[in-house]
Amino acid sequence: MTKSLSDLTIFAARTGLTSRAFSSFDLVTACLDRIKQLNPEFHAFLALNDSALTEAKAADLKISAGEDLPLLGVPIAVKDNFLTQGIVTTAASKVLDNYLPQYDATVVKKMKNAGAIVLGKTNMDAWAHGSSTETSDFGPTLNPWNSNYLPGGSSGGSASAVAAGMCPAAIGSETAGSIRQPAAWCGVTGFKPTYGRASRYGVIAMASSTDSPGPITKTVADARLLAGVLAGPDPLDATSSPRPAEEILAPGPDLKHLKIGLPASYLLPQMRSDVKQLILDAALQFEKLGATVTEISLLDPKYSIGVYTIIQRSEVSSNLARFDGIRYGHDRSAFGPEAKRRIMLGTFALSSGYYDRYYHKAEQVRTLVIRDFARAFTDVDLIIGPTSPGPALPVGASLNQPMFGEMEDILVEPSSIAGLTGINVPCGFVDSLPIGLQIIGPQFGEAVVLSAAAAYQNSTPWHEHVPVL
């Protein structure tokens, strides 16, 4: 496939727009053409913004008038669990089929205020329940590297769209791996800010205590730029941090002063040796860049699966109660099997007599996980490891596997339940499928994570590989 404007990064797009090499109208047209061409096969988008081209023309006028905004004229795809006023938002569930939101999510508003154009809404596991995008009620998204493979999830539509060059960047949301894992499987950059760093207002709640919006991009530089726009305190979200978004954009420390830990427990026994080797290569690369890499011990990530499963299911059972069949046009029979399973398990876990045994115990173990990371971060600045146990799995792999997501997200769930920040960057290939490296930082340590990730990315070629389509 010939190169298109839609293959550009945000930075390249902004450079082209400000130098008038092309217009926002050209850029949006290129994205829409690519979507038209590829979406029938990959099904990354569920809906498109009908007025994207009109908005592009308006952006072009502003650019001509010399207006300068970080995302002015740049089309960005939005995961379908972010409310977009006037654009159908379903969270990939038939319960919300044809639902037209009355307001924009805060991060969507921020993106628009920064000049971005909402290109369309990307596919996901229904209600974000999953790690494959195979449980979307509107059909699965496929992996641009090989359409027999899954893109990961739940932000699989966003990751697939960015990897296939249907847009310069996308936003996703992560509850436990839902940004980083699909980014790993699709060979792109996926950044999860600290819980509370970006507002959850207007995000259809999955697990309220871990949901975190964040960017999926082609480069770390773009992730940093987009995260800087999305982040910041929101008076409409009581759990949003008062800390200023600018912290994310602060220059990180020199790699020569960085201590990086590689937890032995994250190189899972069942992991393929070639995947492990890519992670060890990445560790070596950090040493070449001047950082010190040491092996560290962290709690076995398997404990986080139990914690996350109980807390997430419990919160889901309550968060989905508002879709009670009275409003929104569809009754509860429209819930898919995965949502029903989660509602039942969560309802059980919160039931009288079981609360202490399950939810309360899970919260206690969660505290231990938080302390475990806090202890680790007294010795090291960052933690690296594989994002996923292996490369993308074939289509159908998640079917009849109720714990599929949890097993695939085992390496990202601990940092998610601890509310930490982390990023996935591509670090090589096995079987012609991308492998991702994750870099985890302490709460509000985004600047360190981003600067280390940028240094790694700028010294390696992996992010430059694009799928042949």
Added chain:
Amino acid sequence: MSWQMVLGFEVHVELATASKMFCGCPADHFGKPPNSQTCPVCLGLPGALPVPNAKAIEWCIKLGLALDCRVNLFSKFDRKNYFYPDLPKGYQISQYDLPFCHHGQVVLSNGKTIRITRVHMEEDTGKLQHATVDGKKVSLIDFNRSGVPLVEIVTEPDFDNTADAIEYLKEIHSLVRFLGISSADMEKGTMRLEANISVRPSGQTALPDYKVEVKNVNSFRFIKKAIEFEVARQIKLLESGTRPLQETRGFSESRGETVSQRTKEEAKDYRYFPEPDIPPFRFTQTQVGDWQKQLPLLPAGIRAELISRGILPAKAAQVASDPGRYHMFTKLTQSGFDTVKAVDIINNIPPDISNDLDKIIIWAKSKSATGTTNPAQLRVLAQKVIAANPKVITDIKSGKTQALFFLIGQMRREFPDLDVPSAQSLLKDLVG
């Protein structure tokens, strides 16, 4: 066999804050066009998040302090999960194991103590309206009330007679109005009474193994009737050898009877868990102390003050029953009437001028002459009383302002016509 009623209350009070509990919509919903005061938050739309109203929390805690409660310095909101069409999120944000206030008490005029179990904060629900539209019977939902701040005051089952019960309820009613936190209007539903009623053989100390909840009663008179009816009904059942059903009953005003609404044999499982959308609260002792200091003079204090000035308890209670009355009383004393006369006037105002303070004063003055006191004499007397009561002065300085009235009482021994407000401000000046 003789029987004894076992009675406790849950009283809900809607707070008169400007905005709702978790969003910016106006909290005053009475008589507004349906669904005209709603937003994504109080409609429970996808993605909407609650942001707690700090003023409502402060008022809830002040009410708790006025009820002699302990305040949980660490507190949180919880989700109470249940399905009902007027509850758009499928859960109510309430408080479960860490209410803002707990372990309070109200002392009745007969000296009996009613234990307050807890005072907690929650949100009100929407309102269902059953109507006929285009010939079809439908249920409509008005969400104007959804998310209005609601405080729930729960007592232990400490009542064994209706007189105490009504005194308690009236005390809560006047307390919230003196605090200025609610209109506490039962007709409009800003104060709602729920009685938990059961009956046990006289002399038995263990609680009965059932209770009947009587809800939606909107006056003191009707709650008294409802309790009396319910106790008689239960005794009749027990005497025929049947244990009354654990259930929720309403009250039919026309029939003067309670009516079964739903049986509640098994406790409903609300699947409470901490509200993840709202971080927990940490209050400091200083903050709570400041709120305590900000409490206005409350009915109990007013009654004590009046009684110390020789007013009969029943008359004192009448003045202290309503902030408007008390305000009028203070205006009268400031206009030169002594306490006894002012109380007398307050309790005998002709109905046609009852809302017009100026007219009341003219009317009152026409009926009596005002007393005067020489300021210099008053000052000498105040200094004398202060010097004679060093312990009381220490108490006043440590914040027990009530002790001031002891000094005023001492002064009144020499000056029975003493103008209390001016003596009060004089003493305050002198004590510093």
